[in-house]
Amino acid sequence: MQKSNSNVDSPVSATIGEPQKPLNEMIVRKNSGLEKVRKGVSYRQRPLVEERANIVQSNTSPKASRPVWRPPTEILSEVFIYCLPKDEYLSPTPQVAPLLLTTICRRWREVAVGLPSLWCRLQMKAEHDNWKKRALCYNLWLKRSGGCPLSLRLECHTNWSELQSLLQPYIQQISSLKLDFFACDGPFMMEGFHALKELTIHKYGFDHTSAIDHSLSKLPVNLRHLNMTTLLYSRKDLDFFSDSAWARLTHVEINVNGLDAFPRILHLCPNLSSAVMIGILDPIKTPEPVTHVNLQSLRMSGDVFLSSAGALGLFDVLTLPNLRVVEARNIGPWPHEEFKEFLIRSECPLESLIFGNAVHSTYQQREQYAALIPTLELSVEPDSNFDMHEFLEDLGSEADSTDQQQEDYVTLVPSVEFIIEPDSDFDIQFLL
Template sequence: MQTANSQVNYSSASDIIGALQNILAHSQQMSDFKTPHSRANHIPNTNYPAIELKGECISNIVAERQQQLDTVSLDISGLETVMGNIENLYKQLVEQKNKIIQSMTFYKGLVSSLWRLPTEILSQIFHLCLPEDKYLSPASKQAPMLLTTICRPWREVAVGTPSLWCRLHVEPTGRDWEKAVAFYHSWLRRARRHPLSLAFKCWNSSEQFSLLEPYVKRISSLAVRVYHEPGNYETLLKDLPRLPALQELVLQGSTLSPRMSKSISRLPSTMHSLDVSDMPAFDISRLSWLNRVWVHLTNVKISISHPDALLHLLRLCPNLSSLTARTSFYEAQILEPLTHANIQSLSVVNLSGNIGCLTGLFNALSLPNLRVFELWHRGSNLWSHEVLKAFLARSRCSLESLIFSGQLTVTEVQRAEYIALIPSLNVIVGPRSQHFS
């Protein structure tokens, strides 16, 4: 028998069962603790013999009870140990069960047609598993990182598919930046020679650019948000001309200074897309700071403060095919007519309370190549149906989709009149578009 302070380790379920059987046997042997005296209805008085009671020696009974108490205490200690071992054994069995299920799943999968798919097809399936986000977060529970944890064959295919690793959202990590840099390098190296799309939630000048340094010739898309110091922006923009393959730039969270604009103006002619829609609104003066950039652009997202500034932007961007504009117009203006031959997609979100402020803009504008036009307004006042009809008739465009979102509504009569102008037109009235999210 083990002592009360001993630690018993049972190596198997049979050892635990044996120990429980011993404890149960001890308990059954000591089930009756009654004596002739204990069945009496009164406490013995002092006249009873001090040494003997009905042939039994009290000292012997006490000694026997002490022995029984020691045995029960030992069994309780043993039972506590057994219960702990039962809990450990339960955990081990559950773990073994899970491993057996995983093994069964793996070997069942070997006979599945999925394992016989060519690597090229499996790579295409992995692409369909990627989140729809433009820049991928390196989370372990979503693709592509998740795909590397399923099994060895899947990991080999995922790691060997460079196009899965071309997009990355770099998060601020504080003191763990060095560890994070090693992880980000591992991610980006898997992209091999493919063009890269990178986003930085918070730019911290030299640290982030040290991460970019090995990949500067392959960065085609860069999105940057700076929360506090404009100086960080200027450090970043000073380095932008060193990105010879840059095609798309997204800037958020800070105002644009002349010095920053000068850096943007030195961007390569390969850049065709600029998104500054989350920066303060542009007027004609601020637009002029980027004169060397606009001529190359085909896609622009921007905030505009005045109707004449929007028309000025269109004059600066002769190759523009897609424009998303956040407007904050507070008065209608009479503007010089302007025809832009290349605009195919125009999305306008009106952030002012009066949608009538857009009237002057659309009275002046003609877009003969327009295919998609979307208008979002947060107020309840109605858009001028006649102004839009005149704009479509003047443009003589083959418009495919006319979208009213936000709180704008269209009557059936108005819908019919739009379609009468352009028979193939699809008129859509719905919630806020993803262009303005």
Template sequence: MSSGYPIGVSSPIRTAASASSPPALRSRIAEIDAETVGLHARLAILAAERKTIVDALQSVIYPAVLDLPVEITAEIFLQYFTGAQIGGDDPDVQSDPGWVPPCGPLLLASICRRWREIALSLQAIWSDFFFETRTAFGSTEKLLECWLPRTGTHPLTVALREFNSNNRILTSLSPYMHKVHTFTCTIDPDRSFPNDHIQLPALRSLNVYTVVTLDAGDHDDDAITPITAFMRLPRLREVTLIRCPLPWILLPWAQLTTLDIVRVWDVQLLSVLRQTASLEVLALSKISESDLDDETLVRLAHLRTLKFNRYQREVGMLQKLILPSLTHIEFALPGRRLRWPDPTSHEVLCFVGLIQRSACSLRSITISDPTFSDAMACLRAAGPTLEVVKIQDSDWNTFSMEVFLEQLDSRVADFVPNLKSLSLNPCRVAVEIRYTDLVEVLAYRSQDRGEGTSRLESFELVIAGQESPSWPKPSLTELDEGVDKLKVLQDNGLGINIRCPQKWIPGVDPLLLRSPLEPRED
């Protein structure tokens, strides 16, 4: 009968019964030690063999990933990384079907040993993080102590939510503040701001938000202690202020080159712009108009780019500016439905006045939701220096599109003579265009047309929208001759992108709705 013990291992009961003298016991201990050493050696051999097999299996399952050079894997990590969140894990949020876990370095380091080594050595993915201060700081303080040293010498991008309610965070960050290049914070106007606890000598980009939407009269600007922590930052160049009344914050306005402002009063904005002598990029959104009596114009000698929020309908601020160096502008127009029966929108008149008053050489323009007549008026006012044109969310019909192409094809009065890039993306109406007609325009524009003109380098047409009974069925007449000529133009270097919805209206041949340059499936 089997004893139930492994071969070579004696029963302890039998051993104790048969060996009663001390020499026999010592001899048995020596035997047990020898057997134990042998078993450990055998286990080590088996563990090594197992590791070899596991590595072989991994190389079979993930050969492309594991064989990538470290530099390629690190670059993939950088592209995948979207900034890490420390603290603030809300179970209610995580249970939402659309919740996506943060793409932080801890996730990358948890995949395998090789990825862990790369992630721990890659300073960049540890140097961009968002700290949720509504979480009890003690629960994440140890994590932050381990996290921050891994940033090494890399510049920091730090975002803090309502950090003025918890100065312990600033204490932990203090040894690393000299590396912060980009700083984002949300503030509560009802709480004091820790002006004396912030030292950011290397800061280049600042983003400030308020935690509530501020309407006129909600807060007394004079009763709020202004934010002075960012007054003396010699490297600060880019600032974004969202729902932050300008009297609340003191900044080195004269040295800023980029300014993005959302939801302020025009009188406050103009007061600040008079101090921004070095400004090159200005983005505005939801600027509230007041009863402003000051007719003094603001001259921004170095401003190159002016952007209005895409859905901003009021661009009256254009009437207050002189921009001699302006080269790019983005703005939205009210569309026919919102301005009928006025022949020309107020926004177009403001734009025309800005160009004439500034005598600038505009090179790029993006217009959203324009009528055909408004778009043509803006393009003509922009002058012959215009090179890049983007028309977004247009509702032009087939006739308007034909007239537009005729203007581009005109041999008499050259329309936008230096046009290099044209984008109509998207067109909300199912316009009909013959490829044979389109190719003539593109061929003419992409050739050498003499002194004072430029060749067209790229063309984009995207038809997208929702089905409407009042719209014609999209047909973009497809003729083999026209498609062949489009392909020839593309082969000769002209970038062409034509896209249409595949399933816009039931019963329409999808071949008529896709790009003519896409290969067909027989």
């Protein structure tokens, strides 16, 4: 009897080499396997899997008029693809696809193991315990990917060296990579990841950024998308990186400590076409005019309680002649005059201007933008005219709110829920 040391393969290893079972018993087993698959898929996938599973089941049921029909590999493969969870990364869990598909019968196992597209997404963890067992499972999974592009999420709670050593044979396959830094002893080395196009770096409960900065200091040559929204960078922090390391990036998502960081990003990334900037949007302190001819999309979201009363200074230093989309959220008063002068100076073909929640602009201001760019599409969320500072002042100075005042607040913020205690309308003047 053939045996396997892999925990992944163990559920079916006992079936290899066994005597041939009666036909009816095999059919019952396959049908029970179909039920497992049906229960293991998500709600959205279920109709598609049901349709294809019914085809398989109807053709494997005993019929006196014809022999049992085995579905072609192509049909099973299509069913298996729909069985995969919608999660961005998959964990080696026996109860869900693709591992579940290898436990039904020998035929299903052969098809699943031989279908590389089932094994292209994986979440891997480097922890202090059970590493040998994990490594065996991860290696087997990656082998089954058959040279297809890989999308991986790596979690490190110790040292990156073990994970990097395991990945070395597959390094040319990795096209998308998410690094989750927990408590790490050293940097993740980016050398050799020539196929990598998307990189996301997250930091959790880990104060020292030297390991992360080292990972970002030499980016792969084909990398285009960089997401580091859980890291906080000031202008001074970004001076650590060389221009050549970031010059090929076309999309950046970053958490900034002050708007002075953004002109530096534009200098680092001359080919940048879209940028997402969140964080502390303190006004520009050292004006540094910058012209960037490739940026087409700018999305920004800050902290409304740290807003600068409409004077960001950002649009005073920027000239973006190719800008097409601007989206702003949570920045308080909108810098109207500053932005209007920016539009005139840039002469950009702006197509979409989106004011999200907690962006305070007026109808008259938006009319001026439409006059400057007649083809501009303006999108304003219901509470974008709402002034949080004025609202808080009102709450502090008007303990005795009237029905009309409460209605005004509901109009400004439709989702607000008012709780009025019985004596909140009590007028002390009446008592006196």
